[in-house]
Amino acid sequence: MRDLVKWGVVAVVATGVCSSAGTASAAEPIKIGAFLSATGPASFLGEPEKKTLEMYVEKVNKAGGVLGRKIELVVYDDGGAGDKASTFTKRLIESDKVDLLIGGSTTGTTMAAVPLVERAQLPFISLAGGVNIVEPVKKWVFKTPHTDRMAAEKVFADMKKKGFTKVALISEDAGFGKSGHDQSLMVVKNYGIEIVADEVYSPKDPDVTAQLTKIKNSPGVQAVFNFGFGQGPAIVTKNFKQLGMGVPLFQSHGVASKDYIKLAGDATDGVRLPAAGLVVPEQLAATDPQKPVVSAFKKEYETAFKSDVSTFAGHAYDGLQIALAAIARAGSVDKEKVRDEIEKTSGYVGTGGMVSMTPTDHMGLSLSAFHMVEIRKGEWVLSD
Amino acid sequence: MFAAFLQYLFSGLTSGAIYALAGLGFAIIYNASHVINFAQGEFIMIGGMASATLVAAGVPMPLAITLAMIISMAVGVALEKFAIEPARNADVVTIIIITIGASIFMRGAAQIIWDKEFHSLPAFSGEIPIAVLGATLMPQSLWVFGVAAVVIVALWWFFNRTMFGKAMLATSHNRLAAQLVGVGVKKVLLASFALSALLGAVGGIVVTPITFTNYEAGIMLGLKGFSAAVLGGLGNGGGAIVGGLIVGIAEALASGYLSSAYKDAIAFVIILFVLFFMPNGLFGKRGTDRV
Amino acid sequence: MNFKTARTGGLALLAIVIAAAPIGFSNSYYYDVGVNAMFNAIVCVGLNLLIGYAGQISLGHAGFFALGAYGSALMTTNYGIPPIGAMVLSAAVVGLLAFLVGRPILKLKGHYLAMATLGIGIIIHIVLKTESKITGGPDGMSVDNFSLLGVTVMGDRMWYWVAGGLLVLTVWLALNLIDSPVGRALRAVHGSEVGAEVVGVDTSSYKVLVFVVSAMFASVVGSLFAHKNGFITPDIGSFFHSVELVTMVVLGGMASVFGALIGAVILTLLPQVLAAVEQYEAMILGAIMMGTMIFMPKGLLPSIVASLKRRGAGK
Numbered sequence: 001m002r003d004l005v006k007w008g009v010v011a012v013v014a015t016g017v018c019s020s021a022g023t024a025s026a027a028e029p030i031k032i033g034a035f036l037s038a039t040g041p042a043s044f045l046g047e048p049e050k051k052t053l054e055m056y057v058e059k060v061n062k063a064g065g066v067l068g069r070k071i072e073l074v075v076y077d078d079g080g081a082g083d084k085a086s087t088f089t090k091r092l093i094e095s096d097k098v099d100l101l102i103g104g105s106t107t108g109t110t111m112a113a114v115p116l117v118e119r120a121q122l123p124f125i126s127l128a129g130g131v132n133i134v135e136p137v138k139k140w141v142f143k144t145p146h147t148d149r150m151a152a153e154k155v156f157a158d159m160k161k162k163g164f165t166k167v168a169l170i171s172e173d174a175g176f177g178k179s180g181h182d183q184s185l186m187v188v189k190n191y192g193i194e195i196v197a198d199e200v201y202s203p204k205d206p207d208v209t210a211q212l213t214k215i216k217n218s219p220g221v222q223a224v225f226n227f228g229f230g231q232g233p234a235i236v237t238k239n240f241k242q243l244g245m246g247v248p249l250f251q252s253h254g255v256a257s258k259d260y261i262k263l264a265g266d267a268t269d270g271v272r273l274p275a276a277g278l279v280v281p282e283q284l285a286a287t288d289p290q291k292p293v294v295s296a297f298k299k300e301y302e303t304a305f306k307s308d309v310s311t312f313a314g315h316a317y318d319g320l321q322i323a324l325a326a327i328a329r330a331g332s333v334d335k336e337k338v339r340d341e342i343e344k345t346s347g348y349v350g351t352g353g354m355v356s357m358t359p360t361d362h363m364g365l366s367l368s369a370f371h372m373v374e375i376r377k378g379e380w381v382l383s384d
Numbered sequence: 385m386f387a388a389f390l391q392y393l394f395s396g397l398t399s400g401a402i403y404a405l406a407g408l409g410f411a412i413i414y415n416a417s418h419v420i421n422f423a424q425g426e427f428i429m430i431g432g433m434a435s436a437t438l439v440a441a442g443v444p445m446p447l448a449i450t451l452a453m454i455i456s457m458a459v460g461v462a463l464e465k466f467a468i469e470p471a472r473n474a475d476v477v478t479i480i481i482i483t484i485g486a487s488i489f490m491r492g493a494a495q496i497i498w499d500k501e502f503h504s505l506p507a508f509s510g511e512i513p514i515a516v517l518g519a520t521l522m523p524q525s526l527w528v529f530g531v532a533a534v535v536i537v538a539l540w541w542f543f544n545r546t547m548f549g550k551a552m553l554a555t556s557h558n559r560l561a562a563q564l565v566g567v568g569v570k571k572v573l574l575a576s577f578a579l580s581a582l583l584g585a586v587g588g589i590v591v592t593p594i595t596f597t598n599y600e601a602g603i604m605l606g607l608k609g610f611s612a613a614v615l616g617g618l619g620n621g622g623g624a625i626v627g628g629l630i631v632g633i634a635e636a637l638a639s640g641y642l643s644s645a646y647k648d649a650i651a652f653v654i655i656l657f658v659l660f661f662m663p664n665g666l667f668g669k670r671g672t673d674r675v
Numbered sequence: 676m677n678f679k680t681a682r683t684g685g686l687a688l689l690a691i692v693i694a695a696a697p698i699g700f701s702n703s704y705y706y707d708v709g710v711n712a713m714f715n716a717i718v719c720v721g722l723n724l725l726i727g728y729a730g731q732i733s734l735g736h737a738g739f740f741a742l743g744a745y746g747s748a749l750m751t752t753n754y755g756i757p758p759i760g761a762m763v764l765s766a767a768v769v770g771l772l773a774f775l776v777g778r779p780i781l782k783l784k785g786h787y788l789a790m791a792t793l794g795i796g797i798i799i800h801i802v803l804k805t806e807s808k809i810t811g812g813p814d815g816m817s818v819d820n821f822s823l824l825g826v827t828v829m830g831d832r833m834w835y836w837v838a839g840g841l842l843v844l845t846v847w848l849a850l851n852l853i854d855s856p857v858g859r860a861l862r863a864v865h866g867s868e869v870g871a872e873v874v875g876v877d878t879s880s881y882k883v884l885v886f887v888v889s890a891m892f893a894s895v896v897g898s899l900f901a902h903k904n905g906f907i908t909p910d911i912g913s914f915f916h917s918v919e920l921v922t923m924v925v926l927g928g929m930a931s932v933f934g935a936l937i938g939a940v941i942l943t944l945l946p947q948v949l950a951a952v953e954q955y956e957a958m959i960l961g962a963i964m965m966g967t968m969i970f971m972p973k974g975l976l977p978s979i980v981a982s983l984k985r986r987g988a989g990k
Contacts, residue, residue, distance in 0.1 A: 038953070040600075083908075087708065111906055112906045112908065179813070182812065207595075210637075235595065267511075471969045474968070476786075482964070484964065491957055492960070648797070652797055655790065660779045
C-alpha cells in the first residue's frame with residue numbers, strides 16, 4: 001500500500017518534472033499512452049501492468065530516456081469496459097497526442113480500440129491474449145502475450161503425451177475464460193482429444209462443485225482443463241480436491257501467479273499449467289537466453305512492490321521494451337517508421353519468450369515460449 | 385444418481401447460505417426504515433477484507449474477527465449518521481442512489497486502504513471434506529450453516545424478547561405511532577444499520593475461507609442478497625433465508641441438470657415467476673396503497 | 676413564467692448550447708465525449724418519463740440499450756439490412772418485448788419492480804455473453820458505419836450534429852408528451868395510483884405505454900451507439916450501466932426533462948475529469964453522488980430552480 005502511494009507520487013512528480021524539463025530543453029518528451037483495466041473484473045491483469053509501466057518508464061528516464069528525450073506516460077483506467085476503452089483511446093490519440101499506444105488488458109478492450117488506432121495510424125501494442133487481435137494481421141496492431149489458443153495447444157499437447165483422449169473442460173463465462181474455451185474447442189481435434197464434458201461458471205460463483213460433479217459423472221473423463229483467472233480457478237481447484245475427482249487437473253496460463261497457490265493452498269498440488277519462463281527463472285537451463293532477463297525482472301518487480309510477479313506484469317514489460325527499442329532504432333517517433341521497426345523486432349528476449357515479428361506475425365512468439373509447469377508443495381516446478 | 389443429486393444440493397446449500405446471510409442484512413434495514421441499502425454487500429466485503437488482512441499481518445484470528453466486526457459496525461453507523469439520517473425524508477429512489485454512492489465510495493476506499501488482490505482466511509476447522517452418502521461437504525460450509533442458524537435465532541430473540549428489538553419492529557410498522565409512544569426513531573435507525581453491518585461482517589468472515597475476498601467482492605454478494613431478500617418478501621428475515629437458499633439451490637440444480645452457462649439466468653427467471661404470482665415475494669406482507 | 680414559455684425557452688437554450696459548445700472543443704475527443712453525453716441524455720429523458728413521471732423504477736434499461744445495439748450490429752452485418760431499417764426493426768422488437776414483459780412486471784411495486792427489471796436486464800446480459808457464436812461473446816463484435824440515403828455518418832464531428840439534432844427532437848417530444856392528456860394521466864399515476872383509477876385513468880395501460888416508449892428510446896440510442904463506436908461488448912447491457920442510467924436521472928432531477936439531461940451530461944463528463952486522479956476516482960464519484968442526493972434530494976435542477984425562486988421571492 002505504502003509502495004503504491006510512493007509510486008503514485010513518483011509518477012506524478014516524474015510527469016511534472018518531465019513536462020517542465022521538456023519545455024526547458026528543446027527535446028519534447030516522447031509520449032506513450034496506455035489504457036489498462038486497473039479496476040474492475042480484470043484488475044488482476046491491469047494493476048500489475050500499470051505498476052510495471054510506471055516503474056520502468058521512471059527507470060528509463062533516470063537513465064536519460066530514449067533518443068535523449070524523456071518518456072512521458074499517460075495511463076487511463078478503463079475498468080475493463082469496452083466503451084470506456086474506446087473513449088480513452090480517442091482521448092490518448094486526439095487530446096494527449098501520444099506517439100505510441102500500449103494497452104488493452106483484455107481482448108474486449110483491445111478490440112474496441114483497434115478500429116480507432118487503425119484509422120489514426122498509430123503504433124499499438126496490446127497486452128491481451130485473444131488470437132483475433134493479430135489474426136488477421138492489422139497494420140498498426142501488435143501484441144506481447146501468448147494467445148489463448150497457444151495455451152490450449154500447449155495443454156492438449158501435454159495431455160496427448162500422457163495418453164489422454166477424453167477430457168473435460170470447465171471455463172469461466174467472462175472474457176478470458178470464454179475466449180479460451182472457444183479456442184480450445186477449435187484446436188482440440190488436432191490432438192486426437194475429445195471434449196466429453198463442457199461446463200461453465202461465473203467468475204464470482206462461491207461454489208462450483210455442481211459443475212465438477214457433472215464432470216465427474218461423465219463417463220471416461222481422463223483429465224480436466226480449467227480456463228479462467230482470478231479467484232475462479234482457485235475455487236475450482238479447492239472444489240476439485242474436495243470431490244476427490246481422481247484425475248489430473250490442468251489450468252491455463254491465467255493462474256500463473258503466486259496468488260493462485262496462496263488462495264487454493266495445498267489443493268494445487270499436482271496441477272499442471274502452461275507458463276512463461278518468468279515463473280521459474282531459477283529452474284531454466286543456464287543456457288536459456290531468457291534466464292537473465294526474467295531473473296532480473298522478477299527481482300526488480302518484487303523488490304519494488306513487495307508482491308509476487310505475475311506473467312501479466314511481464315506482458316507490460318515486454319510491450320514497453322519492444323516499443324522503446326523500436327523508437328530508438330527508428331531514430332524518431334515518426335509513426336510509420338516506429339511501426340516498421342516494431343514489425344522488424346527480431347530475437348528480442350522478453351519475459352514471455354523470444355519475440356521475432358514478421359509482416360504476417362504481429363506477436364512473434366512460438367509455442368516453445370511456453371513451458372509446462374507443475375505445482376508441487378506450493379512451488380512451481382518446470383516439467384516440460 | 386442420488387450421490388450426484390446430494391452433491392448438487394450441498395453445493396446449492398453452501399451458496400444459498402451465503403446469499404441468505406447477505407439477504408438478512410437487507411431485511412433488517414428494510415424493516416426498520418423501509419430503505420434498501422445497496423451498500424450491504426460492502427459490509428460483507430469489509431468484514432472479509434479486514435479479517436483476512438489482519439490475520440495475514442499476524443493478528444490472532446479471534447482478535448482479527450472481533451476487530452473486523454467492530455470496523456464494519458463503525459462504517460455502518462457512520463453511513464447512517466452522515467448519509468441516511470440527513471436524507472431520511474427523501475424519496476425511496478433518492479435514498480437508493482445514496483446507498484449506491486456509498487457502495488462505490490467504500491469500494492474506492494477499500495482499494496486504497498488495502499489493495500486489489502484476493503485474500504483468504506484459513507478454514508476454521510481444517511480442509512478435510514466430510515463424506516455423506518457419496519457426496520462431500522467442506523467443514524467450512526457447516527460453519528456457514530451454523531452461523532446462519534445462530535444469527536436467525538439471535539435475531540428472533542432480539543426482535544421478540546428484548547425491549548429495544550420490539551421498539552425496532554414497532555417503528556417498522558408505524559413510524560409516527562412509535563414516536564408517539566416514546567420510541568426513539570433515530571436510535572432505532574442507527575441500531576438497524578449497526579446490526580446489519582455487524583451481520584454483513586459476520587457473513588463476510590465465515591464465507592471468506594470458501595469464496596475468498598477482494599475489494600469488489602461485495603458487488604455480487606449484494607446483488608444476490610438483494611435477490612434473496614426480495615424473493616423471500618422484503619422485511620421478512622425468515623423470507624430472506626428461504627429466498628437465499630432457493631436461489632443457491634436453483635443455481636446448483638440448474639448447472640447440474642440443465643446448463644451451467646444459464647444457471648444465473650435460470651435463477652432470475654424463477655424469481656420473476658414467483659413475483660408474477662406473488663407480487664410481494666414468498667412471505668411478504670401485502671402492501672396497502674394509501675390514497 | 677408559464678409552462679409553454681419555459682418549454683420554448685428551454686428548447687432554444689438547449690439548441691444554442693449544443694451549437695455553441697464546439698467552440699471550446701479543441702479536437703475530436705471532445706466531440707466524442709459530447710456525443711456520448713447526448714446519447715446518454717436521450718436515454719435518460721426517455722427513462723425519466725418512466726421514473727420521474729410515472730413513478731416506476733427500472734434497473735434493466737441497459738438491457739434494452741444493448742438489444743438495440745446488438746440488433747443493429749447483427750442485422751447490418753449478417754443480413755445486409757440497411758442501418759436505418761435495422762434500427763427501426765430492433766426498436767420494434769425491443770418495444771414488443773417491453774410490452775410483453777411490461778404487463779406482468781408493472782403490476783409490481785417499488786423494490787419488487789426494481790428486482791424484476793434488474794432480473795430482465797441481467798438475463799439479456801447473460802444471453803449476449805453466452806451466445807458467442809452469434810454475438811462474439813464477452814470479446815464483443817464490430818459494427819459497420821451508419822449510412823442513410825447514400826450519406827455515411829462518420830467521424831465524431833458528424834455524429835455530434837446528428838446526436839445534437841436527435842436530442843433536441845427528443846426533448847421536444849418529451850415536453851409535448853408531458854403536456855398532453857397522457858402526461859397528465861401519468862402524473863396522476865405517480866401521485867396516487869388508486870386515486871387515478873378512481874377518477875377513471877387506466878393506470879396499467881399508461882404504465883406499460885411509458886415502459887415501452889422508454890425501452891424503445893434506449894434501443895434506438897443503443898443502435899446509434901453501436902454504429903458510432905464501431906465495436907460493442909456485452910458490458911453495455913450490464914447491471915452497472917442500468918444503475919448508471921438511473922443515477923443520471925435521479926441526480927439531475929426526477930420529473931424534469933432538463934434535469935435528466937443535465938444529470939446525463941454531468942455523469943458522462945465526471946469520469947473523464949476524474950481520470951486524472953485515477954486512484955481516488957471511485958471515492959470521489961461516490962462522495963459526489965451521496966452529497967448531491969443528501970443536500971439536493973430532488974436532484975440538481977429542481978433544487979437549483981427552487982432555491983433561485985426562493986431568492987427571487989425574498990427580494
